[in-house]
Amino acid sequence: MRGTRITLAAVAEAAGVSKSVASYALNGRPGVSQERRTRIQRVAEELGYRADDSARSLARRRTGAVGLVITAPTGPLSSDHFGSGLVPGIVDHLTTSGVDLLVAFGQPSPDADALHRLTGRAAVDGLIVTDLLVDDPRRDLLDGGGLPWVPVFAAEEDGGVWVDAGHALDAMFEHVAAAGHRSVAVIAGPQQTRHHDAIGRQLQQAAGRASGVEVVRFRQVAAAAEIDFVAWRRSASCVVVTDDVLALDCRTEAERQGVSVPGQLSIIGFGDHWGRRAGRPDLATVGVDHRAAGVAAAQLLLHRLGHRTTDHDQPDSHVPAGSEPAGNAREGKVREGIAVAADRFVPGGSCGEAST
Incomplete structure (x- = not known):
């Protein structure tokens, strides 16, 4: 394999191991026999194999700080993690635990500039x-890179903080069915995140559990203007959008096309x-506790760092007791x-109510 x-x-x-396990072994981190x-x-x-310098820089001495990389949006899914409560939840938990937080914004590009800004000088x-x-x-x-990391708003299999929407979606479909809707369409944004992909799958599963409701359309869009809502309403009386910001855009666009909401x-x-809540508080939605997600992310990262834990620091029961405090995956x-x-x-x- 020369060259x-x-x-x-x-x-x-x-x-025959995961990349994370290989990383721990080659970087001298705990969690591998x-x-x-x-x-x-x-x-x-x-x-x-030779590790590059940027990867080696991710595994140096303790600094007493952790980094938060906020993926900058490029489309209508402009989630405000500060206003939503995610960042305040992270900050509150880390502050109580005596850990500093450095924040970087960046596009999810292969050169990962935001990651390098946080890790290049062993800052976190x-x-x-x-x-x-x-x-x-x-x-x-x-x-x-050799550093423990936690994805937040990810999918269950990513080993981070993910949203379990099952019960809330069941309640939503009960409401939709009670209002007489039988055909539902789903809209997701263009830059499909692990979170929105997982929510889309949970929507499909919840629709399968619902009595008398069927998902008849699913589409990813770059903008609400791509949807012909006049045509869509012929096959679906209700549209579920996997993000509130995009849902507000869809509502505005539907009304612009002459479709009343x-x-x-619906x-x-x-x-x-x-x-x-600030702009169109009458938008029906599924509620997520963003602050709780921030607290959970901080808990999980401190756990993986081997931070001295108190009851305040302990992750909830989704993290198995006795699991090694490093990395994102265990062997097998x-x-x-x-x-x-x-x-x-x-x-x-x-x-x-569904229109007749």
Whole structure:
């Protein structure tokens, strides 16, 4: 394999372990047995693997600070993590635990500028990353860098903080069915995040549990103007949007096209975004406790850092007792994370009786 740069993924595959386990073994981090560490190091040497400097910079001395990488939006899904309560939740928990927070904003690009700004000078001990994409180009650096990290608003299998919307979506579909709706359409944004992908799957599952309600359309859009709401209302009387900001845009666009909301078409958002409450508080939505998600992310990262824990610091029962305090995955299975419940359906004037 001379002339070809050997990646951490190639070492992990050859050793039969995950990238995270390979990273812990090669960076001297805890959580891997000595026998397995030696075997992974031998495989890496045989393949000619050399960690790059940027990855090595992610595994240095303790600083007493952690980093928060906020994925900057490029479309209508402009989630405000400060106004929503996510960042205040992280800050409150870290402050109580005596840990500082550094924040960086960045696009999810392969060069991962925001990650390098936080880690290039060994400024942080671990990372919280918001809004991972389905195929996020930063994953290799995050998994191979040697620092514990926690994705927040991710999917269950990512081993971070994810939203369990099952009960709230069941309540939403009960409300939708009671209002006479039988056909529902789902709209998601263009830059599909792991979170929105997971919510879309949970919507499909909840629709399957609902009596008499069927999802008849699913579409990702870059803007609400891409949807012909006049045509859509012929097959669906209710539209569920996986983000409140985009739902507000859809409502405005539907009304611009001459489709009255909720008279001819009902629209429901997701997330209980603060902008909904400030701008159009009558938008029906599924509520998520963003502050609780922030607290959970801080808890989980401190746990993985081996931070001295008190009852205040202990992650909830979704994190198995005795699991190793490092990294994002354990050998043979996905590392468990913390589920934050979408705890309520918030009825609103944008969801009315099905039109006849």
